[in-house]
Amino acid sequence: MTLTGGSIVAAALSQGTGKYFWANDPATDEQLQPAFFEASEVQINDAVEAAENDFDRYRRLPFAQRADFLTAIAEQLRIIEGDVIVRAQRETALSLPRLQGELTRTVNQLLMFAAYVRDGSFLHCNIDPALPERQPPRPDLRMTQVPLGPVVVFGASNFPFAFSVAGGDTAAALAAGCPVIFKGHPAHPGTCELAGRAIARAVELCGVPQGVFSMLQGERHELGAELIKHRLVRAVAFTGSRIAGRALFDLAASRPEPIPVFAEMGSVNPVFLLPAALAAWKTELACQYAESVTLGVGQFCTNPGMLFAVAGPDLQAFTAAVQTRLEQLGGGVMLHAGIKRNYQTAFDILSERPGVEILSGPGEQAGCRVSPALLKTTAESFLSDPGIAEEVFGPSAIVVACRSMEQMSACAGALQGQLTATVHASDTEEDIARQLFSILERKAGRLLLNGFPTGVEVCSAMIHGGPYPATTDSRTTSVGTEALQRFLRPICLQNFSSGLLPGELQ
Amino acid sequence: MTLTGGSIVAAALSQGTGKYFWANDPATDEQLQPAFFEASEVQINDAVEAAENDFDRYRRLPFAQRADFLTAIAEQLRIIEGDVIVRAQRETALSLPRLQGELTRTVNQLLMFAAYVRDGSFLHCNIDPALPERQPPRPDLRMTQVPLGPVVVFGASNFPFAFSVAGGDTAAALAAGCPVIFKGHPAHPGTCELAGRAIARAVELCGVPQGVFSMLQGERHELGAELIKHRLVRAVAFTGSRIAGRALFDLAASRPEPIPVFAEMGSVNPVFLLPAALAAWKTELACQYAESVTLGVGQFCTNPGMLFAVAGPDLQAFTAAVQTRLEQLGGGVMLHAGIKRNYQTAFDILSERPGVEILSGPGEQAGCRVSPALLKTTAESFLSDPGIAEEVFGPSAIVVACRSMEQMSACAGALQGQLTATVHASDTEEDIARQLFSILERKAGRLLLNGFPTGVEVCSAMIHGGPYPATTDSRTTSVGTEALQRFLRPICLQNFSSGLLPGELQ
Secondary structure, three states: OOOOOOEEEOOEEEOOOOOEEEEEEOOOOEEEEEEEEOOOHHHHHHHHHHHHHHHHHHHOOOHHHHHHHHHHHHHHHHHOHHHHHHHHHHHHOOOHHHHHHHHHHHHHHHHHHHHHHHOOHHHOOEEEOOEOOOOOOEOOEEEEEEEOOOEEEEOOOOOOOOOOOOOHHHHHHHHHOOOEEEEOOOOOHHHHHHHHHHHHHHHHHHOOOHHHEEEEOOOOHHHHHHHHHOOOOOEEEEEOOHHHHHHHHHHHHOOOOOOOEEEEOOOOOOEEEOHHHHHHHHHHHHHHHHHHHHHHHHOOOOOOOEEEEEOOHHHHHHHHHHHHHHHHHOOEEOOOHHHHHHHHHHHHHHHOOOOOEEEEOOOOOOOOEEOOEEEEEEHHHHHHOHHHHOOOOOOEEEEEEEOOHHHHHHHHHHOOOEEEEEEEOOHHHHHHHHHHHHHHOOOEEEEEEOOOOOOOOOOOOOOOOOOOOOEOOOOOOOOOHHHHHHHEEEEEEEOOOOOOOOHHHO | OOOOOOEEEOOEEEOOOOOEEEEEEOOOOEEEEEEEEOOOHHHHHHHHHHHHHHHHHHHOOOHHHHHHHHHHHHHHHHHOHHHHHHHHHHHHOOOHHHHHHHHHHHHHHHHHHHHHHHOOHHHOOEEEOOEOOOOOOEOOEEEEEEEOOOEEEEOOOOOOOOOOOOOHHHHHHHHHOOOEEEEOOOOOHHHHHHHHHHHHHHHHHHOOOHHHEEEEOOOOHHHHHHHHHOOOOOEEEEEOOHHHHHHHHHHHHOOOOOOOEEEEOOOOOOEEEOHHHHHHHHHHHHHHHHHHHHHHHHOOOOOOOEEEEEOOHHHHHHHHHHHHHHHHHOOEEOOOHHHHHHHHHHHHHHHOOOOOEEEEOOOOOOOOEEOOEEEEEEHHHHHHOHHHHOOOOOOEEEEEEEOOHHHHHHHHHHOOOEEEEEEEOOHHHHHHHHHHHHHHOOOEEEEEEOOOOOOOOOOOOOOOOOOOOOEOOOOOOOOOHHHHHHHEEEEEEEOOOOOOOOHHHO
16 A cells, blocks of 8 residues: 555545655664655644534434444454554554554454444433422423534554554544544554545545544644644543643643643553562562563553562562563564653663662663663652652663551552552452552552553453543543543433434433 | 631631631621631641541441431531521522522432432443453453542532532532532621531531531632642532633643632523514513523523524514513612622623613612613624623623524524523424524533523433533533532452452442
């Protein structure tokens, strides 16, 4: 499939003019063809206006047709699977099995939303029938939900499929009935174009209004800002760094008419090993932990970058085993030069904090290649410097030695918002685990017992979210069926005749 | 009951020192005793810290005990009913039947939340059981919700019970499991003290942790800002003016750790009369409309301050009948001098806009007394100056004459966010009504057919909310059972042993 280097405006290729940029192969530092054109102001405006103009027609389609459209996107992704995976591999240096798995996950996610939308139950209707005899009489009141309007989606470099053009946020917004303007990720523009064209073909095949989907290429920061400030945009979904997420949140909050920003900004995903669990399972926990930390070269928002345990011989043995296993696992190629640079900088800042000791560093390697890093510190150091819990995005972990369970609880209490928090406990430690979870419940969106947080299941009970700074809205999830609720708002219909009620309220 | 003039910190009277202020009787301009002390920084901090310290104990109480607590508050309000209504009448000049009705509504609201909380269904749990045979295996995943933490509530002057100390926001937050710090309303501080003491007694009787409730008196703007900026505060609920609501929203969004602000800021609640409905029912519609506009001296956020109809003899007759009925109904005493001043200023600004004509003005009367006002304009004028739809809080209405149904639709499309929007249609006008509602659905939280928006039913299907500037979060309601969802966030428990699962997930 030949790439055009253009954007997609209202489900049609739109070549663009003016400035352009290229993708790089992070494994070879080779510039990849073709050049991609920066979306222009005209393209931005055309995309948003088309979204607004076609919003009403799209949201009024029968739910079955909306579901068919999501299914068609999934099918179109399968059709281009071979080509898009080859291009994604060049642009991200992620492994073939990893990309195959991610594409399957992305396809299944679209199918999950299709099934959820088809029956209408996602609207969570409430009905309070009229009480004409009551004094004063109660009118008939029926609650349903309506979509918000055009949604701008920003993808993440670490998931070129599942959190990109046809990823979870796009699927959730389309499922909710909102048109999507996707801001292409400059680290994988070719992957974006192929996935965008797949969606455009699904638009055509299903006959849904074309304004429902646009994808704008660009590496200028202003592109995102212009989209968020556009008066017709109604909500924003974002996955990426805290700095970028907060900047978008601030822009949206300062609009004359503020709009919600659902930004997922990552975290250190603390893991707590209780003493008996550590004693009994230290060798296998060390292996599993090292594997979780290095999975995908550590480039997961759910990467468990911080581990707490009570100091002693067991923790020493565990830490040594983690180090050994990390060395065996080795490093890998990060997604792009910027991510590698940030990994090294964040590691350097962390390693220079008082009380932090390096066990192994990220190495000095050519191109985007890095090694896993392991550090250690004490609970005292963390408690006096919470900056030790700042995320190092990449295959890096810090082990925090606590003097006692009380101190471990104090550390849990000192954490900021997290996507996940994990406790490993033996059968005899249920009471301590309960106490710890009672603290962690206020810190994280997902709590795990005896597992590792990488690997986010896409299902109805999943919460991929958490208190700030993990996200900008702790009351939502960006993965799972409930992710579509972000793009809906409730309305109440009072005293409507049955002819005027929408199908779900009949 | 003797008023102390103090605040309530952690369910105990806290006298205060330093600056003080008085309430006024708006009907007589008499200063009411006693003096009320401005809450100090120490009291603010004590209240928030007590809320945080007791949060965990409170949220872990069995739901039945939380429900008993809400019921006890309702009972305590009934016990002081006589005293609190007398004081509220002096402080607000609202009529006795109105205040009695509002107290009953407030009591019923508490009982509604008690019933909703008792069975645990409000948590909207999802369960995805483990699939150990699947490749890769799926762990057990269970979703429930947890309360956010300490909530600051700002009440409204126009509802001294239902949107004040023991009103809907307090009830919803307490029902969700969140401690409440109520910022006392300076226009009815005595009513606040009495209601606050009723809650404090319920705290004592039920043995719930004392930090769960505080009420801080004050007329300084800084009091609200200090509360919102307090690092331990987790959410804000507000009912009042757009300027104040937006200021609180901006403060909360600019915190290092942003928190949600659920501000309900009112609207003009447009009413659309379709031609056949106008022709058939003009006389009764005029009476009902005038009564809705003047109810409670027009001091309702759901006051229908703007009406659209197609120009012609029917509209002329309707408008004349409204004017006559408004004159019959006469004016009343507004809640306080500031509200009267704002009413007159907003009326003056509106009446001086191009194309706006005064039919009757608010009059020049002593004290807080005002007359109802009626204005008219054309759709052309509104479409070229959307400022004509700015709310005039009080018994004021503007009739907008449209040249055609198309122009009426254009006016609907030009409206900003509203709490409600109403269409009056005859049986033969269902298609036009459907078209109009399809536009209004994007504008308002509640849509009414053949009714008037004043009178907000407290039930499970109610939405008292809407797009900005009606509220700062269109995805929520501040009235009805779903109002408690604002104070919850979802969490996912992965691979939890049954001993660790909370009751609702067992």
